Amino acid sequence: MKPKIPYIYTSLLYACAFILFLEWLYPVNQIGDVTNITVFILYTVFCFFISALGVKWWLSMPLKGLGLMFIINSLYMAAPVLSRSWFEQLLMEVGYNLNALMTQQWYELTPLFRSVLFLLLIWMLSYLLHYWFIVMKRIFVFVLLTFVYLSLLDTFTVYEANGAIVRTFIISFVALGMSNFYKEIDRESVRFSWLKNSPAWGLPLVGVVLFSTLVGYAAPKFDPQWPDPVPFIQSAAQNAGGSGSGTGIQKVGYGENDSRLGGSFVQDYTPVFQAAAKEEHYWRVETKDLYTGKGWEKSADPQYELQEGGEVGLETFSGDVETEDFDTMIDFQNESHLEKLVYPYGISEVESEQYVDLQLDRRYGEIRTELDGDGMRLDQYTITYESPSFSIDKLREVNPDEDPEAISDRYTQLPGSLPDRVGELAADITEDDDNRYDKARTIESYFGRNGFTYQISNVPVPDEDQDYVDQFLFESKVGYCDNYSTAMVVMLRSLDIPARWAKGFTSGEIIESGDTTDDYDIYEVTNANAHSWVEVYFPGSGWVPFEPTQGFSNLGEFHMNVDETSQDDTLDSEEAQTAQGQQQEVQEEDESETSAVRNDNNTSNFEMNWWYLLIGIAVVGLIVWLIYRTRFRWRTAYLFRKLTRRKDAKTFQDAFHCLLELLNHKGMAKSPDQTLREYAKRVDFRYGTHEMHHLTAHYERILYKNEMNNQETVKLSQSWKYLMKQIMA
Numbered sequence: 001m002k003p004k005i006p007y008i009y010t011s012l013l014y015a016c017a018f019i020l021f022l023e024w025l026y027p028v029n030q031i032g033d034v035t036n037i038t039v040f041i042l043y044t045v046f047c048f049f050i051s052a053l054g055v056k057w058w059l060s061m062p063l064k065g066l067g068l069m070f071i072i073n074s075l076y077m078a079a080p081v082l083s084r085s086w087f088e089q090l091l092m093e094v095g096y097n098l099n100a101l102m103t104q105q106w107y108e109l110t111p112l113f114r115s116v117l118f119l120l121l122i123w124m125l126s127y128l129l130h131y132w133f134i135v136m137k138r139i140f141v142f143v144l145l146t147f148v149y150l151s152l153l154d155t156f157t158v159y160e161a162n163g164a165i166v167r168t169f170i171i172s173f174v175a176l177g178m179s180n181f182y183k184e185i186d187r188e189s190v191r192f193s194w195l196k197n198s199p200a201w202g203l204p205l206v207g208v209v210l211f212s213t214l215v216g217y218a219a220p221k222f223d224p225q226w227p228d229p230v231p232f233i234q235s236a237a238q239n240a241g242g243s244g245s246g247t248g249i250q251k252v253g254y255g256e257n258d259s260r261l262g263g264s265f266v267q268d269y270t271p272v273f274q275a276a277a278k279e280e281h282y283w284r285v286e287t288k289d290l291y292t293g294k295g296w297e298k299s300a301d302p303q304y305e306l307q308e309g310g311e312v313g314l315e316t317f318s319g320d321v322e323t324e325d326f327d328t329m330i331d332f333q334n335e336s337h338l339e340k341l342v343y344p345y346g347i348s349e350v351e352s353e354q355y356v357d358l359q360l361d362r363r364y365g366e367i368r369t370e371l372d373g374d375g376m377r378l379d380q381y382t383i384t385y386e387s388p389s390f391s392i393d394k395l396r397e398v399n400p401d402e403d404p405e406a407i408s409d410r411y412t413q414l415p416g417s418l419p420d421r422v423g424e425l426a427a428d429i430t431e432d433d434d435n436r437y438d439k440a441r442t443i444e445s446y447f448g449r450n451g452f453t454y455q456i457s458n459v460p461v462p463d464e465d466q467d468y469v470d471q472f473l474f475e476s477k478v479g480y481c482d483n484y485s486t487a488m489v490v491m492l493r494s495l496d497i498p499a500r501w502a503k504g505f506t507s508g509e510i511i512e513s514g515d516t517t518d519d520y521d522i523y524e525v526t527n528a529n530a531h532s533w534v535e536v537y538f539p540g541s542g543w544v545p546f547e548p549t550q551g552f553s554n555l556g557e558f559h560m561n562v563d564e565t566s567q568d569d570t571l572d573s574e575e576a577q578t579a580q581g582q583q584q585e586v587q588e589e590d591e592s593e594t595s596a597v598r599n600d601n602n603t604s605n606f607e608m609n610w611w612y613l614l615i616g617i618a619v620v621g622l623i624v625w626l627i628y629r630t631r632f633r634w635r636t637a638y639l640f641r642k643l644t645r646r647k648d649a650k651t652f653q654d655a656f657h658c659l660l661e662l663l664n665h666k667g668m669a670k671s672p673d674q675t676l677r678e679y680a681k682r683v684d685f686r687y688g689t690h691e692m693h694h695l696t697a698h699y700e701r702i703l704y705k706n707e708m709n710n711q712e713t714v715k716l717s718q719s720w721k722y723l724m725k726q727i728m729a
Contacts, residue, residue: 010134011052016175017129017139018048020146023168027150027159039071043119047126064126068119076112137179143172166213173209214620220627254338254505254530258288261295261468261482262461268527270333272505273342276520277328279387280507282545282555283342283525286366287502287535291490293415293467296501302366304359310350312367314360316535317345317542320394322559323386329520331380339375341367342504342525344385345545345556352381365502389557395437395538402539403498411498411537414490419470423494436497440536443491444548453478454550484549485532498537502545505529507555509706553704632662636724643717647710649702655720656699662727676700687726691719 025044029037046067050060079085097113133139146168154161254272275283288296307313323346330342341350341358347367350358356378359368369378429446430439455478462471469490472483485501492499508525531552535543547554627634639655663669663683670679680696698716701707 013133013139013175013178014048014052014130016171016178017133017142018044019171020142020168020175021048021125021129023146023164024149026164027153027157027161030159031153031157036075039075040118040122043067043071044122044126047123048129051126051130064123068116068123071119072112072116075115133175133179139172139175139179143168143176146172166216169216170209170213173212174206177208211620215623218620218624254285254503254527258296258482258501258503259292259294260461261486262459262471262479264457264459265480267456270527272338272525272527272529273330273332274511275328275330275508275523275525277344277507277523278326278514278520280523280555281344281387282502282507282531282533283505284345284365284502285338285340285342285504286361286364287500288364289410289413289500291414291486291493291501293417294462295468296486298364299410299413300363302361302364304361304368307350307358307360307367310352310358312343312347312350312358312360314347314362314365314367315542316365317388317390317544318540321541322389322391324389325384326387327382327384329380329382332377337377339369339377341369341378341381341383343367343383344387346386346388347383348386349384350381351384352378354378354380387557389559390538390541390544391561392437392558393561395541395544396435398436398538398540400436400496400539403537404539407498407537408496411500412493412496414493415467418467418490418494422467422470422473422490425473426491426494430495436536436538439495439497440492440499440534440544440546443488444534444546444554447484447487447548448550451477452484452550454480454484456480459483481532481549481552485534488534488546488548492534492536500535500537500543501532502535503530503532506531506552551703632658632665632724632728636721636728640717640721643720644714647713649706649708652702652713652716653699655717656695659695659720659724659727662724666727668727687723689723689726691723695720695723 021044022041025037025041028040047064050063055063073081073086077086077089079089093110093112097109100108129142132142147165150161150164150168153159154165288298290297290299305313326344328344332338341347343350356369356371356376359370360366361368369376426443430442433439433442459479460471460476462468468483469487472479472487489499489501505525506529508523508529510521511524512522514521531549534546534548536546538544545554545556547556635658639651639658643651643655660670668683668686670676674682676696676699677693680692683692684690695716698709698712
């Protein structure tokens with residue numbers, strides 16, 4: 001005859017079942033239409049308490065039933081209990097819901113009936129869990145179902161299950177340990193009854209659980225192998241009904257509605273047009289001036305003027321700006337339906353074999369192509385333009401008091417709901433600048449130095465009471481061109497600097513290069529090249545483009561009259577700033593991981609008097625220290641294997657960032673005034689190699705030209721591994 005299991009054991013095991021079941025209830029408040037989850041939790045406590053006492057079924061059933069009736073009466077019944085009107089309301093509810101069930105009108109079920117079903121489910125599970133955990137001691141299935149349930153909710157709903165999974169792991173480990181411990185004692189017929197009643201056997205179990213939890217926190221974790229489906233599900237819900245708000249996941253491309261910015265998108269490489277040009281430049285389409293806190297709108301209806309003879313009277317800069325004459329030929333692809341001109345800065349004339357009317361709106365820079373009053377796409381046309389080159393000296397000398405009143409009023413507008421900290425941040429980072437140009441450059445480069453990340457997936461949409469720019473600057477710090485450009489415009493306006501939001505396309509990718517400098521390069525512009533940037537007003541010069549988005553270079557041209565600094569030097573400086581920002585991001589990520597491990601160890605200090613736990617922490621600390629000491633070696637092996645297998649741009653960038661981090665660790669950090677190429681020469685001279693030069697050149701082509709050569713990547717992976725070993729030697 002088997003000895004009776006001690007009551008304290010059954011109580012602890014059933015308490016574990018209760019805690020695990022609560023993990024099933026907590027998410028209901030977020031994923032379901034439930035406003036009184038506390039009531040259901042209290043009923044769960046009541047049912048589990050009765051089952052834990054071992055009350056006979058003929059008594060437990062009436063008690064649980066009375067508890068159910070008490071809750072339903074308190075929540076939904078207005079008449080006195082057991083009165084005639086009370087029974088009439090109850091019968092009406094029963095009849096109505098039975099009819100809805102028979103006709104399969106599930107959405108017509110009343111809240112009272114749904115609550116009854118939910119309470120009955122809790123009632124049944126309190127009994128089933130008692131049977132599984134106490135009588136049968138088969139708890140693994142419920143543990144597994146709990147993990148599956150939480151994982152699915154975390155993946156496919158808005159519920160964050162990180163803490164729930166950790167709690168479930170700890171409780172499940174304890175419950176499984178207790179259950180299997182007593183199974184082994186009963187199977188081996190151990191007769192030491194004092195052992196079963198003694199809490200001493202629980203110390204190793206607690207130590208193993210805590211040790212495993214610490215290892216789980218401290219161990220390195222792989223990045224997700226698949227994209228998060230939650231943004232797509234959220235966007236599907238937000239865009240249901242075709243509101244066209246622009247939120248959620250969508251395909252990138254030029255769009256009309258910018259009133260609700262934010263959300264993720266997927267790249268769309270469908271060609272829009274091809275262009276023959278001799279230089280890279282923005283393809284401008286229009287600007288917008290009214291920031292609403294959620295996106296951009298036009299403050300007034302466009303006022304179109306017919307342009308005669310193909311001449312376009314659009315002036316975005318003054319006649320004092322140096323220019324160079326060019327022309328470009330544009331050929332739209334069959335898939336595009338853009339009924340507006342895309343044009344470079346300085347457009348003066350348009351020629352085409354098609355006859356269309358050119359309607360210009362000077363305020364927003366929009367040029368519509370129409371035929372008999374209806375929009376019509378112009379398939380092929382040639383644009384003559386004067387490409388501007390802005391004098392930095394002149395831009396620095398502008399007097400803010402010379403801003404026209406109409407410009408200042410319209411382009412310094414901000415919503416009253418904008419949080420004050422946005423303007424305070426702009427004032428703080430530009431306090432050392434004494435002119436408009438330097439302030440604009442400081443804000444333009446701010447994002448590359450302060451932990452912001454360019455990404456198109458998992459980009460949040462502001463809540464109704466949240467400002468789009470404030471969320472990007474202080475909370476998410478992730479986004480794409482719309483986030484960066486809007487933030488820069490708003491920050492400039494908070495300093496009373498006139499600025500506006502420009503949109504169109506970047507230069508595109510060269511698909512055919514000209515043989516000489518007099519030949520044209522052929523660019524292909526796709527939906528993925530849709531872009532937004534910033535224009536800042538300078539008295540005497542006009543509207544000047546700026547590019548705050550990480551990974552993008554300002555396609556406007558600037559020159560210094562005094563120092564005769566070349567455009568190449570300007571671009572090199574921007575490259576250095578971008579690389580410096582990326583290197584700082586890598587360092588911050590490594591420091592945050594180290595800090596997380598340190599914090600985990602500190603939270604365990606209160607258990608120091610338990611020698612089992614002390615040994616576990618010591619072992620974990622040793623493992624963490626060894627991992628930290630050898631982090632560059634195993635990261636090198638991991639990245640080399642990944643680089644050999646995948647050969648994609650992101651993997652190569654990760655490997656290059658790891659190389660920069662190792663050099664910084666060895667005292668070879670890049671100076672702020674160094675370009676990447678200068679830094680590469682310094683590294684190669686230090687270690688007597690040429691590998692850093694080749695790696696840097698390939699990295700720049702990926703970062704700035706989006707060029708990727710898989711065969712070259714395979715060759716460079718060997719160079720990268722050799723250089724890493726040289727540095728670590």
